[in-house]
Amino acid sequence: xxxxxxxxxxxxxxxxxxxxxxxxxxxxxxxxxxxxxxxxxxxxxxxxxxxxxxxxxxxxxxxxxxxxxxxxxxxxxxxxxxxxxxxxxxxxxxxxxxxxxxxxxxxxxxxxxxxxxxxxxxxxxxxxxxxxxxxxxxxxxxxxxxxxxxxxxxxxxxxxxxxxxxxxxxxxxxxxxxxxxxxxxxxxxxxxxxxxxxxxxxxxxxxxxxxxxxxxxxxxxxxxxxxxxxxxxxxxxxxxxxxxxxxxxxxxxxxxxxxxxxxxxxxxxxxxxxxxxxxxxxxxxxxxxxxxxxxxxxxxxxxxxxxxxxxxxxxxxxxxxxxxxxxxxxxxxxxxxxxxxxxxxxxxxxxxxxxxxxxxxxxxxxxxxxxxxxxxxxxxxxxxxxxxxxxxxxxxxxxxxxxxxxxxxxxxxxxxxxxxxxxxxxxxxxxxxxxxxxxxxxxxxxxxxxxxxxxxxxxxxxxxxxxxxxxxxxxxxxxxxxxxxxxxxxxxxxxxxxxxxxxxxxxxxxxxxxxxxxxxxxxxxxxxxxxxxxxxxxxxxx
Amino acid sequence: xxxxxxxxxxxxxxxxxxxxxxxxxxxxxxxxxxxxxxxxxxxxxxxxxxxxxxxxxxxxxxxxxxxxxxxxxxxxxxxxxxxxxxxxxxxxxxxxxxxxxxxxxxxxxxxxxxxxxxxxxxxxxx
Numbered sequence: 076x077x078x079x080x081x082x083x084x085x086x087x088x089x090x091x092x093x094x095x096x097x098x099x100x101x102x103x104x105x106x107x108x109x110x111x112x113x114x115x116x117x118x119x120x121x122x123x124x125x126x127x128x129x130x131x132x133x134x135x136x137x138x139x140x141x142x143x144x145x146x147x148x149x150x151x152x153x154x155x156x157x158x159x160x161x162x163x164x165x166x167x168x169x170x171x172x173x174x175x176x177x178x179x180x181x182x183x184x185x186x187x188x189x190x191x192x193x194x195x196x197x198x199x200x201x202x203x204x205x206x207x208x209x210x211x212x213x214x215x216x217x218x219x220x221x222x223x224x225x226x227x228x229x230x231x232x233x234x235x236x237x238x239x240x241x242x243x244x245x246x247x248x249x250x251x252x253x254x255x256x257x258x259x260x261x262x263x264x265x266x267x268x269x270x271x272x273x274x275x276x277x278x279x280x281x282x283x284x285x286x287x288x289x290x291x292x293x294x295x296x297x298x299x300x301x302x303x304x305x306x307x308x309x310x311x312x313x314x315x316x317x318x319x320x321x322x323x324x325x326x327x328x329x330x331x332x333x334x335x336x337x338x339x340x341x342x343x344x345x346x347x348x349x350x351x352x353x354x355x356x357x358x359x360x361x362x363x364x365x366x367x368x369x370x371x372x373x374x375x376x377x378x379x380x381x382x383x384x385x386x387x388x389x390x391x392x393x394x395x396x397x398x399x400x401x402x403x404x405x406x407x408x409x410x411x412x413x414x415x416x417x418x419x420x421x422x423x424x425x426x427x428x429x430x431x432x433x434x435x436x437x438x439x440x441x442x443x444x445x446x447x448x449x450x451x452x453x454x455x456x457x458x459x460x461x462x463x464x465x466x467x468x469x470x471x472x473x474x475x476x477x478x479x480x481x482x483x484x485x486x487x488x489x490x491x492x493x494x495x496x497x498x499x500x501x502x503x504x505x506x507x508x509x510x511x512x513x514x515x516x517x518x519x520x521x522x523x524x525x526x527x528x529x530x531x532x533x534x535x536x537x538x539x540x541x542x543x544x545x546x547x548x549x550x551x552x553x554x555x556x557x558x559x560x561x562x563x564x565x566x567x568x569x570x571x572x573x574x575x576x577x578x579x580x581x582x583x584x585x586x587x588x589x590x591x592x593x594x595x596x597x598x599x600x601x602x603x604x605x606x607x608x609x610x611x612x613x614x615x616x617x
Numbered sequence: 618x619x620x621x622x623x624x625x626x627x628x629x630x631x632x633x634x635x636x637x638x639x640x641x642x643x644x645x646x647x648x649x650x651x652x653x654x655x656x657x658x659x660x661x662x663x664x665x666x667x668x669x670x671x672x673x674x675x676x677x678x679x680x681x682x683x684x685x686x687x688x689x690x691x692x693x694x695x696x697x698x699x700x701x702x703x704x705x706x707x708x709x710x711x712x713x714x715x716x717x718x719x720x721x722x723x724x725x726x727x728x729x730x731x732x733x734x735x736x737x738x739x740x741x742x743x
Contacts, residue, residue: 389699389700392699392723392724393627393629393630393699394629395724396630396699396723396724397627397629397630397632397633399724399727400630400633400634400637400727400728401633403727403728403729404633404636404637404728429724449706494706
């Protein structure tokens with residue numbers, strides 16, 4: 076068996092590769108295998124247009140065993156891989172030496188153990204090649220062993236065995252590379268997305284801080300990891316905001332969402348919306364994961380919208396008022412019956428316009444919590460008496476019996492804004508008259524004791540014998556812009572804002588409202604407020 | 618004839634009130650901003666109807682100036698506004714504390730009613 080110079084083998088491999096189209100152009104090698112590797116890897120590092128790449132040799136001299144592994148991966152991966160070439164070579168060396176035993180066992184099974192291949196005598200092992208062919212679906216498709224003609228069957232068996240082991244190992248490495256690739260993709264995604272991502276540890280120190288966070292807060296990625304959230308997610312009005320969320324989360328949801336003005340490293344505050352999850356083991360906090368969105372633009376738009384509605388409704392008032400005035404002046408003129416009818420219709424249309432613009436303004440304020448309440452001790456009795464008086468003529472015109480009754484002796488003082496309360500009662504009585512064709516509308520003032528808290532309550536009922544409200548509508552009538560079918564087909568006007576405003580006013584003044592109704596029979600709206608006297612008494616006893 | 622000064626910037630409403638007060642027993646003189654209003658006030662009208670939202674100096678400032686000037690401080694001022702119901706509470710308090718004799722929301726009153734109120738105040742003055 077003639078000893079073949081190593082370079083010849085290389086040449087054989089590469090000529091085969093060239094024939095199979097795996098190599099784009101001939102490679103020239105020097106006599107030293109190190110040169111071969113350097114050339115090959117160097118070449119690939121410089122020029123990644125080659126589809127296959129990578130070679131490493133386990134050998135210390137030409138006469139030692141040589142394992143050449145040609146791996147084919149996706150181009151990008153291959154480039155990454157070249158950078159860890161040194162480590163990889165060490166791994167292969169370790170791998171082969173740690174598998175000596177395996178090889179020996181493999182060989183001991185063979186009676187025809189040829190002398191040159193006893194691994195104990197490394198120097199006699201001449202050429203061992205493993206070539207792994209590429210595939211698109213999997214990293215590795217098949218392994219082919221190239222060998223010189225003089226290899227016996229036993230030798231080939233050994234080569235195949237070592238080849239399959241290396242193939243296995245290579246596959247693992249390939250998976251690792253894939254994993255790293257995924258990690259890299261994840262990292263790229265983390266930093267490329269437009270929202271900020273922050274992860275803290277159990278002590279609320281920053282573990283992850285993606286690049287968008289730098290844009291939002293001005294704190295750069297490398298300077299935030301390890302710092303306490305208070306130092307980089309600054310909230311001047313409530314520095315302990317996250318700590319408080321964590322403290323209040325026990326037994327509750329571990330999801331949270333907050334909006335506040337964040338103080339960046341430099342410059343003006345920015346509105347942010349933070350959605351987060353508290354990751355826990357049992358009750359112990361492990362991590363907090365948050366996404367942070369810069370909502371300054373939305374906030375600015377909201378502000379613009381608010382201004383717009385406010386200006387628009389205010390600007391509407393002048394023409395509405397002028398119209399109302401002129402229509403009134405017109406009433407004094409001599410008019411035909413038809414003209415008088417038109418005038419009357421124009422007046423009610425204008426009234427509706429006036430109410431609508433007023434309600435829109437109130438709803439906008441409610442939506443933004445900008446409604447101001449002039450809370451004071453007020454007598455419900457006085458307001459109800461006035462309401463009953465105000466609506467007496469309208470009820471009479473419609474042939475309805477409007478009554479007011481106070482069913483207890485004593486005061487009916489509650490804490491509320493008298494104007495808001497007046498609006499609430501007026502709205503309910505107005506509705507009752509609107510949607511009642513015959514019968515009565517009664518206003519009742521009563522008192523009762525809350526059986527659970529022992530608190531004195533003031534109860535106001537507005538009861539009518541009108542068209543009533545379907546069960547399915549009874550909840551939604553308090554929603555914005557909700558009008559029941561019956562209300563829509565009635566002649567009565569409305570935008571469906573009245574009851575929304577009523578409910579909001581009442582609840583913001585710590586009262587409650589609910590409705591009971593039977594279709595075709597009438598409705599009862601019940602409003603409950605805590606009586607003021609009991610509060611005083613309570614305080615004294617405390 | 619008694620003279621009433623109306624300070625109102627909106628032409629629509631100025632026209633309306635001019636029209637509506639035509640047959641009243643007082644003469645209406647008008648101004649469309651605070652400065653012009655203060656100038657006319659120096660001619661000592663018997664009563665002033667004052668809008669709040671005015672271009673330039675607003676109605677409250679006009680009221681302050683009227684009430685700090687010894688020549689004009691005794692002229693009764695009725696604040697006539699078109700602000701929404703939600704603002705009137707505080708505005709009303711402010712207007713009355715500054716010395717206005719009344720505070721009326723334009724849309725709540727017909728021109729006739731306003732004329733009636735003006736007449737009553739004019740009688741009270743004499």
